[in-house]
Amino acid sequence: xxxxxxxxxxxxxxxxxxxxxxxxxxxxxxxxxxxxxxxxxxxxxxxxxxxxxxxxxxxxxxxxxxxxxxxxxxxxxxxxxxxxxxxxxxxxxxxxxxxxxxxxxxxxxxxxxxxxxxxxxxxxxxxxxxxxxxxxxxxxxxxxxxxxxxxxxxxxxxxxxxxxxxxxxxxxxxxxxxxxxxxxxxxxxxxxxxxxxxxxxxxxxxxxx
Amino acid sequence: xxxxxxxxxxxxxxxxxxxxxxxxxxxxxxxxxxxxxxxxxxxxxxxxxxxxxxxxxxxxxxxxxxxxxxxxxxxxxxxxxxxxxxxxxxxxxxxxxxxxxxxxxxxxxxxxxxxxxxxxxxxxxxxxxxxxxxxxxxxxxxxxxxxxxxxxxxxxxxxxxxxxxxxxxxxxxxxxxxxxxxxxxxxxxxxxxxxxxxxxxxxxxxxxxxxxxxxxxxxxxxxxxxxx
Ligand SMILES: [Zn+2]
Ligand SMILES: [Zn+2]
Numbered sequence: 001x002x003x004x005x006x007x008x009x010x011x012x013x014x015x016x017x018x019x020x021x022x023x024x025x026x027x028x029x030x031x032x033x034x035x036x037x038x039x040x041x042x043x044x045x046x047x048x049x050x051x052x053x054x055x056x057x058x059x060x061x062x063x064x065x066x067x068x069x070x071x072x073x074x075x076x077x078x079x080x081x082x083x084x085x086x087x088x089x090x091x092x093x094x095x096x097x098x099x100x101x102x103x104x105x106x107x108x109x110x111x112x113x114x115x116x117x118x119x120x121x122x123x124x125x126x127x128x129x130x131x132x133x134x135x136x137x138x139x140x141x142x143x144x145x146x147x148x149x150x151x152x153x154x155x156x157x158x159x160x161x162x163x164x165x166x167x168x169x170x171x172x173x174x175x176x177x178x179x180x181x182x183x184x185x186x187x188x189x190x191x192x193x194x195x196x197x198x199x200x201x202x203x204x205x206x207x208x209x
Numbered sequence: 210x211x212x213x214x215x216x217x218x219x220x221x222x223x224x225x226x227x228x229x230x231x232x233x234x235x236x237x238x239x240x241x242x243x244x245x246x247x248x249x250x251x252x253x254x255x256x257x258x259x260x261x262x263x264x265x266x267x268x269x270x271x272x273x274x275x276x277x278x279x280x281x282x283x284x285x286x287x288x289x290x291x292x293x294x295x296x297x298x299x300x301x302x303x304x305x306x307x308x309x310x311x312x313x314x315x316x317x318x319x320x321x322x323x324x325x326x327x328x329x330x331x332x333x334x335x336x337x338x339x340x341x342x343x344x345x346x347x348x349x350x351x352x353x354x355x356x357x358x359x360x361x362x363x364x365x366x367x368x369x370x371x372x373x374x375x376x377x378x379x380x381x382x383x384x385x386x387x388x389x390x391x392x393x394x395x396x397x398x399x400x401x402x403x404x405x406x407x408x409x410x411x412x413x414x415x416x417x418x419x420x421x422x423x424x425x426x427x428x429x430x431x432x433x434x435x436x437x
Contacts, residue, residue, distance in 0.1 A: 002245045004238035009245065011238025014365055015425030016267055018236045018245075032429045034361045087389075096388055099381075134241050134262045148332065148375050152382025153389070155313035155329045158320065160299040160390060162306050167393065171322045179328045186372060198242040198262070 003195075003202045005039045012037060041193040045119060051188035052115050058181045059112065063105075065174035067154055072167045080174055081105060081150060104150040104178070107143050111185050114140050115192065122196045130198055137194045144189055147182045151175055230271070232423070237266045267422040274427060278348040280415035285341050287408040292334070295399035297383075299390060310334070310401055336374040337412075343367040351424065356431035364428065368421055377409050 004011055004018065011018050012030040019037055021028050028037045066078035079087070081104050088097035114136050121133060154175045161169040232251040239246060239259035246266060248257045253271035258264065270276070291310055298307045311334060317326035343363045350357040357363075383405075387396060 003243040004245050005243055007245065009236075009238060011240065011243075013240060014368060014421065016235075016237055016422045017425070018238050033365065033425050035365060093388070096385065100385065103381075130242070131262055134264065138241070138264070145372060145375050145378055146381070148378045149382045149385065151325065151329065152333070152375075152379045153385050154325075155317060156383055156386035157389070158316045159308045159313035160297060160306055160386070160396075161393075162316070163300055163304055163394070166301070166304065170320055171317055171325060176322065176325050179325055183328070190372070194241040195239075195243040198244075202243070 003198075006202065010037045010039050040195060041191060044191055044193040044196060045123065047191040048115065048119055048188050051184050051191060052112065052119065055112055055181050055184040055188060058177050058184060059108065062108075062174055062177035062181045065177060066172035067150065067174040067178060068157060069170045069172055070161075070167065071170070073165065078172060081178065084150070084153075100150070103146045108147045108181055108185065111140050111144055111147075111189070115185070115188055118192065118197065122199075125200045127200045130201060133197050134194050137189075137192065137197070141189050144182070144186050147185075148179070151179045151182070232267075232269045232426075239264050239266060268420045269423065270418045270420050273418060273420055273423045274348060274352050276418040277344070277415055277424075278352045280411055280418065281341060281344045281348060284408055284411045284415060285345060287404045287411060288337065288341055290404040291401045291408055294401040294404070296401040296405075297399055298397040299394060301394045305395075305397075307399075310405065332373055332375040333379045336370045337376050340367050340370050340374050347424070347428070351427050351431065354431065356428070356435045360428050360432075364421075364424065376405075376412065380405060380409050 008020055009018050010021050012035050014035040015033040017030055017032045021037060030037055063081055066080055068079045070077045085097050085101045118133060118137060154171050157169045158171050161167050230253050234250050235248050237246045237248050241264040242262040244259050244261040246260055251257055251269040253269055256268040257266040259266055295307055296309045298305045300306050314326050314330045344367055347357050347360045347364050390396060
């Protein structure tokens with residue numbers, strides 16, 4: 001197996017062009033599209049850890065604080081992410097309960113778990129299941145954005161339900177933290193370099209950098 | 210010659226100019242495992258995958274630039290309709306609340322949820338708008354055989370904004386909200402809602418015909434031709 005780095009080459013992330021980097025730590029840009037070229041994403045592990053830890057911290061208020069306050073005929077009710085799911089279940093609306101549960105509870109949590117697992121496995125120089133771990137990363141990158149659905153639901157509800165005394169919906173701070181979790185995990189996934197997964201295979205005598 | 214730490218352009222690997230339909234053979238480094246792949250000429254609608262991890266290296270959608278331009282033009286039209294016309298009305302009898310797509314952003318801002326308002330504005334309006342405008346700026350001249358000045362940073366921005374452009378997620382949010390509200394009061398869908406739905410379909414279609422590698426190769430080809 002030949003990797004680009006072992007030949008002193010790096011593929012451009014934007015346009016795919018393969019270029020020769022004369023020095024490992026020089027600053028080079030792609031001749032075709034002008035993107036900065038690196039053998040690996042700079043400081044991938046520490047940046048991903050930092051964003052991941054921030055996501056874990058934000059995840060707590062995102063789930064505990066209410067995302068909406070509904071005022072109806074003088075009575076105010078506060079809903080969290082989980083109570084939104086329970087609302088659909090209590091109304092027998094299982095398909096929608098499943099959509100909301102998947103997008104706003106399962107996906108963010110799985111994303112945190114998968115990224116943590118990938119980081120630890122890379123740091124320990126794991127030599128198992130390279131392909132499956134790469135696939136896990138690919139899935140994390142693809143599905144992360146769908147967690148934003150709850151933020152958009154809050155937005156639409158706040159815009160539409162302004163019926164004075166009859167019914168009024170306001171956004172709660174849980175929605176802000178939830179949005180922050182989505183943004184932080186998206187940046188975390190972006191800063192992780194999946195090529196690190198394969199490094200024990202590329203140079204069996206070195207540990208992962 | 211390049212020296213260590215110098216800011217400069219790296220030496221390019223050998224790649225021949227592209228004929229109209231097939232992509233020429235090329236050396237490709239996998240984004241996901243760094244494997245070097247010797248990719249043979251890629252026929253129209255072909256896709257090249259990494260021999261080690263199976264990741265997609267690149268595709269060759271037939272008539273990539275022409276189709277992408279047509280779909281982006283359609284998307285631009287639908288985007289304007291979706292943002293200008295009434296989106297949804299909600300309420301009972303005389304007490305109807307009429308909204309546009311941006312109403313939620315305004316309401317959140319007025320409530321003091323500034324960060325949330327900005328996040329929704331960027332992901333549902335600003336990023337898609339920049340993407341569509343940037344694509345038109347790059348693709349229109351490319352299709353006519355001219356080099357668009359400044360295409361490189363603009364197209365890089367278009368690609369970089371990809372993950373932050375979440376209109377299809379917004380559409381799911383709208384559908385969920387409708388189900389939540391339908392028992393509460395009357396909902397009247399506006400023109401913008403239908404335009405928004407069509408926009409999502411157009412964008413998904415555009416995504417399947419757009420291959421950054423093909424567009425970049427064309428940009429480079431026309432840039433070199435202009436210089437010569
Ligand atoms: Zn490039
Ligand atoms: Zn690969």
